[in-house]
Amino acid sequence: MTLAGHRPRVLFISPDAVGERMAGLGIRYTELARALAPSCDVRVATGAPGAAGGTIPGCDVPVVGYVPHAPKALREHIAWAEAVVAPPQWPVVTRWLRSSGNRIVFDLYDPETLETLELFAGRRPAMRRLMVALTLDRLDDALRTGHHFMCAGEGQRDLWLGALLASRAITPAAYDADRSLRDVIDLVPFGLPAEPPSPGPGAREAFPGRIGPDDEVILWNGGIWPWLDAPTAVRAVTELAERRPGVRLVFMGRGSGFAGQAAFEATRDVARDLGVLNTTVLFADGWVPYAERGGWLLQADCALATASDHLETRFAFRTRLLDCFWAGLPIVCTAGDDLAARVRSEALGATAPPGDATALAAALESVLEQGRQAFDAQLSDTASDYAWPVVSGALQRWVGGGRVTRASQSVAHPRRRPSHRVRVALYWLVRTGLRAVGKPWPAR
Amino acid sequence: MSGQQILVISADKVGRRMAGTSIRAYELARALGSEGDVTLAALNSPEADGLGLFDVPILSYDLRAPSELAAAIMSADVVICQPQWPHLGRSLARTRARVVFDLYTPEHLEVLERESRLRSVIVALTRDRVAEALHAGSQFICATERQRDLWIGMMLEERLLGARTYDRDRSLQNLIRIVPFGTSEAPPRADGHPIRRQFPVIGESDRIVLWNGGLWDWFDAPTAIRAVAAIVRDRPDTRLVFMGAASAGPGARATSEARRVAAELGLLDTHVLFNDSWVPYDDRGGWLLEADCAVSTHVEHLETRFAFRTRLLDCFWAGLPIVCTAGDELASWIVRDDLGAVAAERDVTAVAAGLAAVLDRGKDAFRAQLANAADGYRWGRVVDPLKDLLRSPDPGPLGTNGARRLGPRVRNWAFRSAVTAASTLGVGLPEV
Numbered sequence: 001m002t003l004a005g006h007r008p009r010v011l012f013i014s015p016d017a018v019g020e021r022m023a024g025l026g027i028r029y030t031e032l033a034r035a036l037a038p039s040c041d042v043r044v045a046t047g048a049p050g051a052a053g054g055t056i057p058g059c060d061v062p063v064v065g066y067v068p069h070a071p072k073a074l075r076e077h078i079a080w081a082e083a084v085v086a087p088p089q090w091p092v093v094t095r096w097l098r099s100s101g102n103r104i105v106f107d108l109y110d111p112e113t114l115e116t117l118e119l120f121a122g123r124r125p126a127m128r129r130l131m132v133a134l135t136l137d138r139l140d141d142a143l144r145t146g147h148h149f150m151c152a153g154e155g156q157r158d159l160w161l162g163a164l165l166a167s168r169a170i171t172p173a174a175y176d177a178d179r180s181l182r183d184v185i186d187l188v189p190f191g192l193p194a195e196p197p198s199p200g201p202g203a204r205e206a207f208p209g210r211i212g213p214d215d216e217v218i219l220w221n222g223g224i225w226p227w228l229d230a231p232t233a234v235r236a237v238t239e240l241a242e243r244r245p246g247v248r249l250v251f252m253g254r255g256s257g258f259a260g261q262a263a264f265e266a267t268r269d270v271a272r273d274l275g276v277l278n279t280t281v282l283f284a285d286g287w288v289p290y291a292e293r294g295g296w297l298l299q300a301d302c303a304l305a306t307a308s309d310h311l312e313t314r315f316a317f318r319t320r321l322l323d324c325f326w327a328g329l330p331i332v333c334t335a336g337d338d339l340a341a342r343v344r345s346e347a348l349g350a351t352a353p354p355g356d357a358t359a360l361a362a363a364l365e366s367v368l369e370q371g372r373q374a375f376d377a378q379l380s381d382t383a384s385d386y387a388w389p390v391v392s393g394a395l396q397r398w399v400g401g402g403r404v405t406r407a408s409q410s411v412a413h414p415r416r417r418p419s420h421r422v423r424v425a426l427y428w429l430v431r432t433g434l435r436a437v438g439k440p441w442p443a444r
Numbered sequence: 445m446s447g448q449q450i451l452v453i454s455a456d457k458v459g460r461r462m463a464g465t466s467i468r469a470y471e472l473a474r475a476l477g478s479e480g481d482v483t484l485a486a487l488n489s490p491e492a493d494g495l496g497l498f499d500v501p502i503l504s505y506d507l508r509a510p511s512e513l514a515a516a517i518m519s520a521d522v523v524i525c526q527p528q529w530p531h532l533g534r535s536l537a538r539t540r541a542r543v544v545f546d547l548y549t550p551e552h553l554e555v556l557e558r559e560s561r562l563r564s565v566i567v568a569l570t571r572d573r574v575a576e577a578l579h580a581g582s583q584f585i586c587a588t589e590r591q592r593d594l595w596i597g598m599m600l601e602e603r604l605l606g607a608r609t610y611d612r613d614r615s616l617q618n619l620i621r622i623v624p625f626g627t628s629e630a631p632p633r634a635d636g637h638p639i640r641r642q643f644p645v646i647g648e649s650d651r652i653v654l655w656n657g658g659l660w661d662w663f664d665a666p667t668a669i670r671a672v673a674a675i676v677r678d679r680p681d682t683r684l685v686f687m688g689a690a691s692a693g694p695g696a697r698a699t700s701e702a703r704r705v706a707a708e709l710g711l712l713d714t715h716v717l718f719n720d721s722w723v724p725y726d727d728r729g730g731w732l733l734e735a736d737c738a739v740s741t742h743v744e745h746l747e748t749r750f751a752f753r754t755r756l757l758d759c760f761w762a763g764l765p766i767v768c769t770a771g772d773e774l775a776s777w778i779v780r781d782d783l784g785a786v787a788a789e790r791d792v793t794a795v796a797a798g799l800a801a802v803l804d805r806g807k808d809a810f811r812a813q814l815a816n817a818a819d820g821y822r823w824g825r826v827v828d829p830l831k832d833l834l835r836s837p838d839p840g841p842l843g844t845n846g847a848r849r850l851g852p853r854v855r856n857w858a859f860r861s862a863v864t865a866a867s868t869l870g871v872g873l874p875e876v
Contacts, residue, residue: 113600114600117605117607117610120607121607121611125607128607129606129607132606132607133603136600136601136603139600139601140601143601155589155593156593158590158593158594158597158749158750159593159594159596159597159600160597161594161597161746162593162594162595162596162597162598162599162600162601163597163598163600163601164597164601165552165553165571165594165597165598166575166597166598166599166600166601166602167601168571171564172556172563172564172567175556175746179662179745179746179747180743180744180745180746180749181746182744308614308615309615309617310614310615311596311605311610311614311615311616314593314615315593345776345780
């Protein structure tokens, strides 16, 4: 598809910071930009304040900035680009993208819609309804505007295929052109760093005197969130400790915000009630810096990740499990999502049904009994599937296709529903009003 | 719980010969006997009740003028059915009954395969029908995990998963559950040698590889044929039989393509055999018992991704090992439980190796595992999640506001008017 010698111009729009202190999407677009850089001219736009300027380390991809609800600076970059990769956008940017003639790839890797339901639980009902409606409006606009969609796993792909069909974006003609619809929606999961983790301090250094040299470290390698099920993890390890007194469960991070704090406290209370707090079950203070996680993963004997049966967990992509592939750490987790299915079918550890502490204890015991080495080969095989140049395959294919002509459009553009149109008009009104009085967009 | 009126609607005829839809509706009706008084409504089946075959009362209805069915829908406590055409959809939206939609066939995907001048109209009407069902239904069942994810995606985009639904049931296990297809309780009956009777060219000690179902565009018969061709070179006693290879109807294109490939390889009607006549559903057991291995290959395709492969269940039931394309839940069980072999899409060599291995080990080597798998799929067992749904409090219709898009409303109105006009004039509805 690519014309000989032509380098496609690709713009990534990241709401998160890129560069030094990166969050999820920032890391994702930095790595994807790096993977595309050898064959494309790439720019990354970031909506995080103060993050613009300079280039992405390791390649000469410029990082440019924009202000999320006053995104004028994006216009010139959209005009420059032939292909744009972005998560679902607010109405202003969507409108520019739609009229740009560029190939638009929407990133549906993060099931934001399901997260919104969870994150705004406990807020005022009217507020929550509005936030859910706005998130769905953005998804709707993305489905009606995008030419291609990337998602993290096959389960997510099924979810989004359902949404695409409901939005009536898939016409019979699109189906005839591509009966698997892999050209419309395909997987671009999260990837792994190219360099292996480096040894360094971990749980043993963080809890001097609490973990003996022969004790076994079970690592909860991430934060504690309401949709995860840390209490069951505590119960399982407590049960296991009766048979294997040397096991230690170490929580590497906490959740943040109101919901995260509540989940942490509930977990700590369970540990206290079972009399294992600060003996068998240990909580790290604050967050282990992202760059230091390698040391913790290399030191541990097994990772543990439990979730409840829950919409968010079914469709989320657990990057914490990827980290375990990277560090060769076997995993015990609850069944129910794509990566868990992989853990089970490729013997990367063991799985247990959600909420079943006894089954979880048995799974942990069998993995600890076999030892890390028993899982080494499978884990490193799996890790190689998640190298960024590999996971970005579909994206590379799409951006090589050049600008979109009408004939090559695979997705129809059905009209917005009336309530959606009303909310879009309100958005323009509020935005213009705020600009007129010189006020910034309110933070969430 | 007993005493509640349960109405199960079959979208097709019930009788001696039944299609998958009717079998499913009948088995659901039977299994729900423990939950209340069940009636099975069946399309154009006035004689069915008199056959003495069914242990539930049967209400026959006519799609053109379904007034009796509409009345039954209004008076029932529970209605279980597939998405309905607009004139019945209206009764379903208005009844006080708990309506459970059976979404085991993603019809809005199937219609994309239609070759018809009216395709775009049919596609739009089917999408309306499905969306209508998502709004009007209280609860839902479907056949696979994949389907469940697809339906949740549709509900999300239809704006049906708001805070109210979510807070009540964060896993949606009380909203949509999986009820796959089941296997008959009665074992398959051996009836002489129906395959050899049909194809005298097959010798007594020959090994039969059976394609046990129809041939459709989304299957990949050429790969199976080439794989058998590779085996025939060493073992000329291997025969591949297509059980439902109609030269007319929707499968005609795939059948003629398969015939062409077999002819090119010089195996047509000697080693690759096509059964042009339809094998009655009840007789399929004999065919399965006579074969040595089943084969089923397909390419990635929306239809294959979301369909439930009933033909593989039939193999479990008849103790027939399977060689099939990898990539779905059933295929992964075939590997895990040693029920046959799987191969990557279009991989002729791997299919041939799988077939050779299974044929060499012989059917008996797989018997115990297959019986185990079949037991897990007994109708009496697979219906349990539906019983759970009915025992939980009725959450009420999923769609709270009647605000529908203009397009579907106009099409609904046009459809209902057409049905009324047709039944007034006494003309039949065109087949769609």
